[in-house]
Each structure stands twice: as C-alpha cells, then as structure tokens.
Amino acid sequence: MVSDQPYAQEFSRRRLLHGSAVAATTVVLGACSTTDGPTADRGDPDPSTRGGKGSRTKPVEPPAKFGEAPALAAQVKAGELPPVAERLPSRPYVVPHRWCTDGKYGGRMLNLVDKSDSGAINEYMYGRSPLRWLNDGLDIGPGVVESWESNDDASEWTLHLREGLKWSDGEPVTAADALYWWEDMVLDEVHTAIPPDSGRSGSGKPMTLSAPDDTTLLLTFDSPTPLTPALLANGVNTLDWFVPKHYLGRFHPKYNKEIEDKNWFEDHDQHANWVVDPDCPTLTGWHTTSYREGRQIVMERNPYYWCVDANGNQLPYVDEVVFSVVTEPEVRKLQIQEGSVDYVHGAFIPIGLGDISGMKSTQNQHDMDVLLWDSGSGTGSVFFFNYDYPEPGLRRLIRNPKFRQALSYGFNRAEAQKAIYYNTGEKTTGTYSPKSIEYQVNDEGKQVYRTWRDAYVDFDPDKAAQMLDELGVVDSDGDGVRELPGGGKLRIRIDVPADVSAEHSSKNNLLKADWEKLDIAVEINPIAPEAFGDQWQNGQLMAQSSWEVGDGPDHITGPWWFVPIEPARWAPLHGRMWSLRGTPEENKETDVYPWKRTPPRVDPEPGSPIARLWEMYDRAKSETDALARHRIVWDMVRIHIEDGPFFMGTVANYPQVTMRKKELRNVPARDQLALGGMVNTWAHPTPAVYDPEAYYWENPDAHT
Template identity: 30%
Template sequence: MPAEFKEVSTLADAVAAGELPPVQERLPLEPLVIEPAEMIGQHGGILLGAFTGPGDRQNIERWNNDYGIFWDTSATEMRPRAFKAWESSEDGSEWTFFLREGMKWSDGEPYTVDDYMFWYEHILQNPNLVTTIPWYLNWGDALVTFEKVDNYTLKMIFAAPFPSWLETIGSSTVAGHFQQGRVGLGLVAPQHYLEQFHADFIGEDEANAKAKEAGFENWYLYFLAMNDAHMNPDLPVTAPWKPVTTIASNEYKLERNPYFFAVDTEGNQLPYFDGISLELVEELEVLNLRAIAGNYTIQGRHIDFSKLPVIRQNEQQGDYFVDFWTSRTRHPVKIAFNQDWNEDPAIAEYTVGSVEFRKAMGLAIERSEINETFFLGVGKEASLCPANTPPYFNSSRWDEEAGVFDPDRANEILDSIGLDQRDGEGFRLLPNGERLVLRIDAVSGAFLDYPSIAERVAQMWAENVGIQMTVNPVERSLWIERSEANQPMMSMFETGEYNPAALPRLLPSERWAPVAQDWANDPTPDPADYDGPEWIEQQVLKHWEAMREADPARRQQLLIEGTEIMCDHYARLGFVVDVPVYTTLIKNNVRNVPKPLEWVVYAQTPGNGYPEQMFLLQE
C-alpha cells in the first residue's frame, strides 16, 4: 500500500475551490492498488474511439469495469476489485466478501453492504423488476441468501455447495452494476439514489405517477431505466469513468469518476485518462477509414482485419501502431445448426438429426480459401474444436473428421444417408423428392462481412456437394430476436474463446439451441422436461456436475468430458483460429497497454488489460 495518496492534477482546481474533497477523503481506507504495465502514468487526455450505436454497449463496458472480483491480465487468476478480500466455507456453500471501508459511489455517497441488501431485497426479489432469477442465484433450487454482517462484510449463503462461485462472480455472466443494472441484476445498486423511484419506498401511486410523468407505463419500467448507466447519466456508478451523455447520443462521453477506488503503486488515483469519448459511426467501412486516418486513441473493436495492408501503410501518417489481441480457441466465424429448429421436419432430419450430415458439410468447406480471402492467410484452419489445444481440446479427430477440405469424403457421406438423388441442376434431393435447401442467417454490420463469407460457403457447398443454401443478412439485434424465437435454421457469427470453467460454454445458447437453453439454465435440470437431442442433455448434465465438484482436478476432467460430447456432434462448424480478435490501432504516445493481451470474453478484453492504468505520454 502506498504511504500517501496523490491528487489528480486535473481535479486540483475543483478541490481548491471546495467543489470536491481532497483525494484522501475520496478514496477508501484500503484502495485497490494496480501496478502499471510499463510505468507510472500521467493524468489527463481523452481516450477517443468509435461505437456503432445503442446496441454496442459492450464497446464501453469492456473498458469500464465495476466487478466485485476480476481477472488478472492473463485471465487465469482471480484478483480483488470492489471486494478487497473473500473467504468461503469448506464446501463452498457460504461465501463472505469484504468491502473496502470508505469506498464511495461517483456522487460521493458511501458504498456499503446496504447497497447489496437493497438490491437483494427490493430489486432481485421483485418479480416486476427481475422476472426470472438467474441460475447462479438459484443454486440448489433455492434463492441465495444475502446476510449483512456489518457495513463492509457481506455473506452469500447458497442452498448447496457452490465451489465454482468465485469464477462465476468474476465473469461477464454475473458482471456488475454498470453492465447489468438495466435488467435488475449486477448484485448491487445505489440505494440512496434509486429509492426515490421504487414503490417500496414512496408508494406505488407516487411511483407510477413519476413514471407516467417521465413517459413510462409503470414504475418498474421507469426504475429499470433509471438504473441503466448507459441511458441515465445521473445514476451513480463505481466504475473508473461515469457517463456524461447517453449511449443514444452521437457522441457517447464519459468523464473520470473522482471517487474511483483504485490507485497506482505510487498512490496516484486512477484512472489516468480524464475521460472517454466515442463517436457514433454506424457504417463499419467509415469507422475503419477514420481509424486508419488516425482519428482514435485506441480502436480494436470493429476493425476489419482484412484491411491490415492498408492499416500498415498508414501507420506513420496516422501516428499509430498496430497490436493484435488474440485467442487460440476463438473462431471469428462459425456456422451453427440450430438444434431446436423443426420448421421443416424433412430438413431437420439432417440439420438436427444427423451428425454425419453436419460432418459432411464441414468437409465441404475450403477453409484455406476463407483464410486467405478474409484473414490474409494468418489463421490456422480448424474445426470448432482445434487440434491439440489443451486443456480442453486434446485430440485431432475433430479436425480430421470435419475440419479439413475433403469433398470426395463429403459426397460419400451424403450419398450414404439418403441424399443420393439430384435434380436437373445437380442439387441434392430429400427422400421426399424436394430439393434440400438450407437457409442461414448471416449477421450484418458487426465485426466481419459475414454475409459475404456465407455467400462464399454457399458457392462451395453448391459446387462441391450439390447442397443449395440461401443467405439471409440480418442486423445483429434482429438476429438475436430471431434466434430467441427459434426461427433461424442456421446462423453465421463468431464464437468466444473456449473456457467452460469461466463461462458456461457447455450450456446451449440461443445461437444454436434456444429451447434447450431455457431448460439447461436450471442448475438441476430434469431430463424429462427436455425432448431435444439426447447428446445435448448429456452435455448439460456434465456441465452442472462440474460446477458442483469441489475438487479442481475432477472438475476439469468433467468439463473435458462435456467438451468431447460437444465436439463429437458438430452442431457448430469452425473455420479458423489464431486470427487476431482485435486488430487494435493504438496512438504512438499511449503507454501501459499490456503485451501480450489475451482476448477473452469472461475477462472483458481490454478490461483484463486494466484500462484505468493506460495513459497518454505528454510532452
């Protein structure tokens, strides 16, 4: 712990004028100490970037972390954050978390266990605010109990052993108030601010009257809107920066939180950057051109890797360098066969009911061409489960069975499973005599040109194995709605990195099994309640068995067994791995960006790089 705490230079005038208390009074007694990646930084400057609209919340959430516990830069070990320490019972059913005494919300009000109890008693347990209790709070088929020990000590008591709770609470599954407040989650909320909108405190009549005056139908919709940091700049937060405008603005601006609870190793309050400013750029081509022109301080999200030659050519003129944030297990593009789709049973017999069909379609993709065309040949061609990538992918059989280009074998398989007849144009016919036509939703306007990739795959399948596929470009938010409604037969988008110990990767998602997802999210799912593919049932049960396992080695073995079930059924087809997830353009005077920086969803990259310690080197 530093011997003394140093004032933020850009806040000195406000302190001198009495508008803010001195730094010693703004920090908790034991602030979080963050060791800079390279050097002690300098306060000041605005971090400039771009976002694509209100749906692009993760763009800022990844930079602005307010979790209780978080990961280190390598995303392999847990670190204190808002919680300074924790302990658990031997079986993991009771967890005690210790808050930082003297920590404050961004408006200077105390941050205590009372804010957790307010969330637990008045938000989580109000069915108007939280319609479905998340699985991790209903562990053991009973609602978790929050117990206040004192103002800075909180107990969470589960009905059954929950040895994996630490990894869960530190991941984006649970996240924090900044990210999850709008849906009534996040574990904590500022009682002193939000009680003015809550019927439990002001009465339902007054709460509804306030809501209608503000244009909302009822008090609980208004309450959730007021608890949405992206849309309500008045909402107190504990993240490094607090919003000044809304995410619906043309410029999403955030300024430093003067009460942020962290310092560097010399006692300088963080963050170093005075603020963040993201400009609205809805067209990805325009966003990339502006980034290449040097308009942004750090921009990795939405940068098109295929533009790397042009990006490199303009490094000097744009005054930036390029960094690659990568993942060995993340596919920038994948095809998902919806395992709950049954709109046409004759087609679903193959897309859902036949592993061999899905293998054949994997063998009919010329991944080397996709790699060269869309990823400049830098990727490693692979199935969804890339060969010999421990600890979870410990075999080469998945690459061999469906991750290589072998159209002869693909045709043999298709001929052998009842698709041996073709029409006059050479397309395969279903056993009922109708042409087999696949349909795929390809997400548009996000990260990559998925519709173009899907069109190329459709050409490959038509030419190589006589399977017709139509491509439906769908904007991301609409695609999510369609997926949740179980409408797509198939989808094309990205995957996250694979670590089922940190994120529930073995559980179905709306992207490939939306009906199964609803069933599987219960930590004690009853197999009798799900009539989908049996292998999904086995995979899900293996996940929950692992989450209940106290022995780490045994837990990992169970996750490996579940992974093998997933990989053996090819519900998703991978293309390439080892492609930079973010091709990040960074101004030459930016310091303290960790190298290397592993890209992971659960650690919210660049969040695991601790953006609050990044800074601009000033003259």
Template identity: 30%
Template sequence: MRDEILSRGVTRRAVLGGMAGVAALSLAGRAFAAGGEAPALAQLAKEGKLPPLAERLPKKPMIVTPYEKVGTYGGTLRRGLRGSSDHNGILRMVGNQGLVRWNMDFTEVLPNLAERWEVNDDASQFTFHLIQGVRWSDGHPFTADDVVFAIEDVVKNNELYSAPPAQIVVAGKPVVVEKLDDYTVKFTFAAANALYLENLATPLGQHPTLFAKHYCSKFLPKYNSNLDADVKAAGAAGWTELFRAKCGDIEIPSRWSNVEKPTLDPWVVKEPYSGGATRVVMERNPYFWQVDTEGNQLPYIDELNFGISQDVESLMLNVISGKIDIQERHINSLANKPTLSQNMEKGDYRLLSLVPSAAQQCSLYLNMTHKDPELRKIFADKAFRQALSIGINRQEIIDIIYFAQSEGYQTGPRPGHPWYHEQLARQFTEYDPDKANAMLDQIGLDKKNGNGIRLRSDGQPIFFAIDVIPTLYPDLVDVLELVKSHWAQIGVDVKVNTIERALYYTRGDDNAHDAQVWPGPGGLDPMLDPRDYFAFHPQGSRYAIPWTLWYTSNGKEGEEPPESQKKRMKLFDEARSTADLDKRGAIMKQIFDLAAEDFEVMGICLAVGGFGVIRNNLRNVPEKQPDSWSWPNPGPALPQQFTFTS
C-alpha cells in the same frame, strides 16, 4: 480454491506467452496519506463544491501499480463505437468494477471492491469483505446494503428477470445474499459453486456492484409507494421499463444513457448513449476509489470520447488520420491489418497484439429446434451435419480470408490447453465433396431439382438462410460466401443473410432463425463459456436456444432436450461444483466426448490472433492482451492508469 485458480493459471500463462507485469492491484497496508488529484477536482474542492480528496477516498484505497510509470493528469481519450447497439464497447473500456477482477494474464482472480474473501470447504459459501469508505459517483457510501439490494431486490425480482442469471443459480436455486455488517456480505449457494469467483470476474458477474440502493430503489414498488405516478410522469409503459431506463443492466444500452445514475466506474456519463447520438462522452468520477503508488487519485485521463461511426470504413479513416487513441473493436480483421500496418507513421500509432481465448473463428449453428418440422428433421440428422462439414473446403477459406494464418478446426479447448480434445477439434474437417454427396444420398436426400439442389421429403428444395452481422464480423460474411459455393456443389442452397445486430438477437431469441454464425468461445476458458459443448447460453447456443431455456429455468421453460444434452448439463453442474482441478477436468472430458459424438456445432478454423492500435502518446497500455468476453479487453488492463505524454 486459491490453489485451484493458481494451478490452472500456470497452463494459461504458458498459452498466453507471458503478459505479466502489468498494473497490479493491492490494498494499502498502512495509514494512507492522499497524494495528488486532477487540477479540475482540486479547484472544485477549493471552492467548496467537492469534499477534500482525503474525504472522497477510502482510508485504505486500492493501490494500482502503473504499467510503465506514474502518469500525469489530463487529456481526452478517443475510441470508436458502431451504431446504436455497441454498448459493450463502453463496458469493455469502463465497466469492470466488480467485487473481483482478473489479473493481466487471465490466470488469477484478484481483489477489487472486495478487498478479501473467505470460501468454505465445499465452495457453497463466499464471504466478501468490502473496501471501507468507497463512494458512489454522487458521493453516497457504497456498503453491503448495495450488494444485498442488487441481488435480493433486483436480480432475483421475477418481474425484472424471467429467471435469475445462471451465474447465481446452483442446483436450481438462486444464491442468498446476507449482510453481516456494513462492509461484509455472505453469498450462500444451495450446493458447491467452485467457479463463482471466476464468474464474478467476468462482465456477467457485475450485478453485485451495479445498482446503487439509494438511487435504484426509487424505481421498485417495494421502496416507492408513489411509483405509479412516477411511471406515468415518465411516460413509461410500466415500472420495469422505468427501472431499466434509469438503472440499466449489464448488457443493455440504457446502462450508459442516464447521466444521473451513480456508478463506481472511473468515468461517468456526461453525454449519454441514446437514440441519434453521434458520440458518448464520459468525465472523471471525482469519487473513484483507486490511487497510484504515490497516492494520486485515478483515473489520470480527464475524459473519454466514444465517437459513433455508422460503418467500419469511417472508423478506419479515423484511425489512420490519428483521431483514435486506442481501438481494436470492429477494426480487428486480418483484411485491415496491411492497411493499418502501412499507415502507422501517418496515424502516429503502434499496433496492439491480441491473444484469442476463443476456440473457433466461425461457429456455424443449424437450428435443431426449428419451427419448420421438415428443416428441424433435416438439421437434427447428424449425418446431414457431418456431410455439410466435409463439404466445406476449409483450406481455401483459410488461405483466402485468413491469409493462411489458421488451421481447420471444429471446437474445443485450443491446442496446448490441458483439456484439448482431438476428436472434438478435428473430426470432419477434411474436404471430401464426393463422400459428402454419398452421405446425403444415403440419408434419403438423393432427389434433386433442375438446378441440382436436393429436395426435402415434401418436395421443396433444401434452402435455408444463415444470419450474420456484417458490421460486427465482416470476415464471417466472406466465409459464408465461400461455404455457400461449397455447399452448392453438394446440392444444398443457402442464403447469406446479412442483418443488423438487434435483429440477429431478436431472431435468435424468438427461435425464428434457420442458422446463425458467431465466433466460438471456450478455447482458453472452456468452463466460463461452454456454449458450444452443450446448450448452455440462452443467446449463444444458437443451435437449440429452447434447450438452453429448459436448462436455465430448471425445466420450467423452453423445450426438453435429448438425453445426451441432459447428461452434459448434469455433468457441467457437477464440474462447476468440483474444486479439485483434476477431477473437474475428468468430468469435462466426458462432456467433450458426448459433444464430439453428437456433433451439434460445426466450425471452420481455429480462432486467429487479433490486433488493434494504440496512439504513440498513450502510455501505460500493455501491447499484448488477451482477447475475450470473459476478460473484456481492454478493461482488465486498467484504463484508469492509462496516461498521455506530451
């Protein structure tokens, strides 16, 4: 398994252009002597309000090698959020404390709360050895009981989760987690799961370390006979609502809204992310389990302050005026780069370079499972989708919106990746409106109204809305405005439907959307997020979410997909159970072949490299980082070792 990860890493490293050398993690292999601690914690320990440092740390804590130098304690790091649903902005900065983690290059899975592990020959069984002596932020020991509880009592609870997360389900069955001793847990899958370590390193792999048993068990009927009274006292609709409010989940705001919830993160919530909040404040975790090379407890920085802006303009003003210490989220659009470059001296910051792991800047998903049978029929016609694709003037979009910094692209692994697939990436990217018009005529859409818009078989004009989130991806609004003009020339009328993020997800979850856009993943990590290659992601494969529900529920929910989709689902299950990288690549090629043939997802251009800003007095920050949800930047660069200089 390790050989497989490393062999893949060589290729990724070549693509990423060499970001090695940052903040390595290791375990102390000798008797550990505690070094320094933050002055405020030292004072609390002196007053007897905290145990001494040596009692708060594991005997062999995880050692972090700082990126540039051993840091100094102090300071408040300022970062921006957007509105009330930007919880993943906190996760990316703070919530990366899983059993394992990515290295800086996004090439190898490293130890984290699990100091080591063993994998059996067919990758169906993983035995994790936890760091002994780690404590939750309230001082309670973190042990194998917490890991077993998180999976067996929480994640596999069918009242909390309609189906177990895909990361822990193989061959239609969820993982079984057993405690071998206080610091050893065994994960057993029904079949091979060769990608499990990599999935554990992503945000969606955080469940095993997310729920402290001594705290969260109070909100489960199995452990609390008085829970009904507690639910009533809290004014909750039921125990599941109370559990979510108190213990959260990986990707919901309530993860950051309960100041009492114990965590394993470097900082803990002081001012919560709740309705009406104008900021979220987090303070140092006195029990954080990592140290630097001199034995000093991390994190160096005292406090995180996430200011909540209602628009990107406010966030940009804060950056330019020097009120933000590190930011890439929400300001990372090419239109902002000239302004940010021109104001570097005024804002006292330098630029951060981001290497995209995505394939596509703008994937366009027509809802092929639409509730309107007429639109469903039209969207399901492959020739219709092909005609729309060649009816897009991609070069105009690239020149105007992306400053000529990209190229026409559909989807698939990025150029230079060993699994690059020419047909999947390049087909139907040429601009040919005459051919597009002819194709639409040939499939029976040759009748038009007085405005030149083609008519459906029921006499209604072909019209649909494309959902986009302007606060999150303003460039995609501009892309769609140009697409709208291009498609008007071939007789197709669309509305650019700018909506808030929560409504965007609600419409997708309810299968109530006509079409939606999102940046397309899978450029460097095609197996970690294959949503554009088949209906894999229950929220992300927006061209057929009911098909994904069928897949993730093993046929119990959703809508049965066509044979090509079912074949790809079966092939992917085979690929992720294959440890041999060459064999896995051959299987994935079959998936790419089928995806290219069916052409469900339409792309605009290859994902463009991004950027951010770092204040000049903030050090130990790598100035080149991967940009990915699977590598949730900047978290894997270890913000706990970021430090301020005077």
C-alpha cells in the same frame, strides 16, 4: 478456500472487414500466426514468478501516501472535495500489471463506438465488478470485493467489501447496495431481473443473500457452488451485485410511494444505466457528464475511483474520455486514418486484418501504432444449424451428426484462412477458446483441445460425398441436386442478419460454393436485424452464420455454446426450456406440442446428447475438485466430438487489431500479456481487464 490462492483451474463480439492487399497483410501478420494454441501452464504453483509479463496475482500492498490529479487537488484546495485519502477506501486496489509504468495526469482520449448503448463502453471499465480476471483468465484478483472465502464444500461464500469504498458522488458503498439489487430488483415480483449465474447454485436455485454488517455479504447456496469467484469476475454488462440504492430508491415504489406506474421498472433500469444517465453514480474510473444518443458520450474522471498506481496515485490518469458514435464502417476508418481517434479497440470497431496495410501507409497522418493481441477465438466465423428446426424431416437430418460431419469435411477452410484471415490462426472444426483453462492445465487437456479442433477439419469432398450417399442424401430425381433421405426437397438456408459483416459474408459465400459442389442446394437468406433474434429464439430459422465462439476463460462459467442453456445459440428451444428451470413456467403447457408452446420450448430426449450435456453440466458446476471438474468438461468435449459438430468453426485464435496513438502509454503489447491476450469474449471483458484507467499521455497538454 481463500482468495490469495492463484486461480488455476470463463456472444462474442467483433466485426472484421475483409480488405485488399492479401500478400502485404500476410507478410505483416506472419509472426502472429499460431499453430497449436497457447502453451502457458495454468497449473503454475506460483504465477507471481512468471517473469516480466502478465500481472501479479496477489494483491499489491497500497502505499502509505496517495496522490491525485492536479484538477482534483485544486478542488480540494478550494474546499469542493475531500482530500484524496478520504475519497479512497482504506485499502485501495493497486493495479498489478507488470507492464504499467508511472504515468502523467491530464488530457483527453478519443474513442469510436458503432452505437450509443452501454455494451461496448462497459467493456472498457472493470470498476463495478466484484472480482477481476487477471492474466488472460489464468487468475482471479480482488475488485470491489477485497477478499473472499468459502466453507469446505463451497456452499457458503463470504465476501468482504473494501472499507471506505464510495460511489462517484461520494456516498458510501455498503452491503445494502447489494441487498437492494437482490431483494428489490431480482426477487421483486414485478421487476424483470432474473438471478445471474453468480447468484444461483450448481443446481440452479437462487442463493440466500444476507449482510452481517456493512462490509460483509454472506452467500448461501443449497449445494456446492465452487465457481462463484469466476462468476463474480465474469463480464461487466449487467446490473449485477452493486447498484446505488441511495439513487435508485427514488425510482422504486417500495421507497417512493408516489410511483404508481405498473411499468415502473423500465424507468428504474434506465436510471440504473450509468452510461446513459449522467446522474447515476458509478464505481468506474470515469462517469458520464454528457450523453447524446446516437452521437457522443463524454466522461470525466471519477474523483472517488478506488484504484491507484503502484505509487499511490489515484487513477485514472486521463482526465476525460469521449466515445463518438459513428455507424458507417468506412467513415470510421477514414476518421482513424485522418488522426481523429486516439485509441481503437478492434473488438468493437471493424479494423480488421485486411486494413492493416492501409493503416500503416497512412501512419504519418494518424500517428498510431498497430498492436495485435490474440483474439482467443475458438472458431472465427461460425456456422450452426438450428437443432430444433420445426420441420420434422429436416430436423431429423440436422440432428444426425454424420450429416453435419459431412458438411464440415466439405468446407475448404484453407481457402477461408487465406482469403479472410490472411493465413493467420489455426484451422479448426470449432472449439471453445484455445486459451480455456481446461486445455491448459496439463498435457491431457492440451490433447483434448487438439482432438476437438482437428476432428472434422480436413477438406475432403470425396469423403463428404460418400457420407451423404450413405445417409440417403442423394439425387433421387435426377435434377442434379441432392434430396432428403426418402425424397423431398433439401435446401440449406443460411439465415443471417441483413447487416452481417464482411468477414461472415465472405465465409458464407465460400460455404455456399463448397456445398454446392457437393450437389446441395444452398441459399443465403438476409433477414431484418430487428427481427432476427426473435425468429431465431422461437426456432423459426434454419441456420445461422454471423457469430463466432470466443467464450472462455473456461467452459462452465460461460457455457452458452457448450451447453444449450439459453435460446440464442444452436439449440434454441432446448435452451429456452433450460432457462425456465425452477420458474413457474417450467411445468406449464406440458401437454402442448413443443413448437406450439408460448414460448416454444422442448425437453431433451432421455440419453440424447443434450440430456447428457445438461447432466454433466450440473455435476461440473457443483464439483469442488478442479481436476475432477476438468475431467467432466473433457467428457463433455467428447460428446461434441462424437455427436457434433454442433457449431462449425473456420479459423481459431487469429490476431485482433488494437490501435493507439504513439504517445498513449501503458497499452500492453502482445508479448507483455500472460497468454498474448484474449479479446473475443464478453466474460473476459477487454480492454477492461488491462485497466485503461492506467493509460496515460506522454505529453498530456497536447491532447486536451
């Protein structure tokens, strides 16, 4: 198993403001509507022949000579920096995107974020990742790790780092930086880090990590772990794998004996956050020079960034990027319309479909183009019950698939598609991303997707009412409202954070109106955002309707909605139990009622849908044959169909808005991307996958 083979086999983010001018927006978006999901064949034996769009899948050979930004060349001449060839690794990463053209150095790029944490900013930069997704998740390419291979059963992986790779302060990157993360953070008895999926086997046990030399890492697992490359490409929002030991060691008691605070790891991890701490070395294209919490983050080019363009010019092209923190949505829109912003990525800034007409009418002021990338969402705004609700009578009803199916038939998605998504996307029961590999690999996979999408998508209130009657969910006391089977009050409470976005709020109002027509009492219950997460994870809330399912590029490397393995989604107490597997906590409090445990957690009943999903998930993680793994996933999808829906979607794969100044180049259009884009998933970090370091100004001097 080697790295030069095409990859053919994985909290969604995005807020969408519901605007006006539905008719005008629908006209603008008509061409973006999708009907049956993407049709690209991810089994293509040679994706490098796909034509003029997408990205090359085999590493591009670096040229013999390298160029650099004029500002850095001046520093080299002054003796303040080594020459560019000495700052780059011996074989730098060459950006492989076919849409990229030769750029120009200089200028500043102004961006907006809604808060000053590192989450959204990390999604702009892929430079710290061991491997990288290419072609909207079709393929995997090298990153910090230049090449990799496994033994025959994929239980042992060897990673080869780029020789000569350097941190942003010029210090060498070696295998010791990965060992520090693993031994002094993950395995440290005091530090709170836990092994990521990329560091655990298919059975869930942590790997053994060793380093034969400075540029080689050996990952040894207790069972086959064939998805390791995908897991190494997933996401950018963690401290996984490579951290600067030479800097962080001064905050670790093992290396600095003056540290005695028992909570030392909190300070340590604050310094490990390269966005927040300007002194923390990074591997990203830009590094922080000024951090003002709640106001602004300023970053300048990393002189040691290890990526170049096709001609050997060191990236990034743009000298400086600025992220201004603006919390009020209307203020953000006003700043964009006034021309104070250069680049808007719709996954983080709520410029939604309803805002397009307004943005186009003010184009003379802001001088920005509106690009529509595919969101790749499997659901749009999603509703889901707490499968582990503490009240037994209501929990039995929630766990009855016929009840959830009846409610799905009672939801008029066509109305939501028109009012919220401007007749774009495709109505859906709720699935994983339509672009997921398991739906693309062959015709059988495409049919599995369509079957799940369409399972309970029809609006059929008569059928819904009949199913509720058959369940005994009837108006037994004559007050015009249905009760629980056998009697007792039934009220669906849709719990949402008080700051829920307009997209979800509009959908929730439609849900409430539709279900009330079925004679069901429905309440929308706003909860303080700071309390919402803990209450949900402890199983205290009834239902949630303020997220979406955008996960991909496959079901197994990003399984959080597909299989309950953590407590944030539809089966929080089951997810909590899974997350404690293999830890000392797993076998504690076994004689305590699950909802009274600390933390609350519950094992699945034998033969239950979750028990079967867990078992199949374990098998899929260890299955080395890709098609056999896909078939396991298809069987898991059938559980979601027959025993679901566990989460209820609205509209899948609607367009996602990106805006850029007309002079900002190398920002791809939808038709230049392999699958039209896949924005709404953390595992496939966007726009990082499109290398913003290669964006450039046609006239840099006008943007200083």
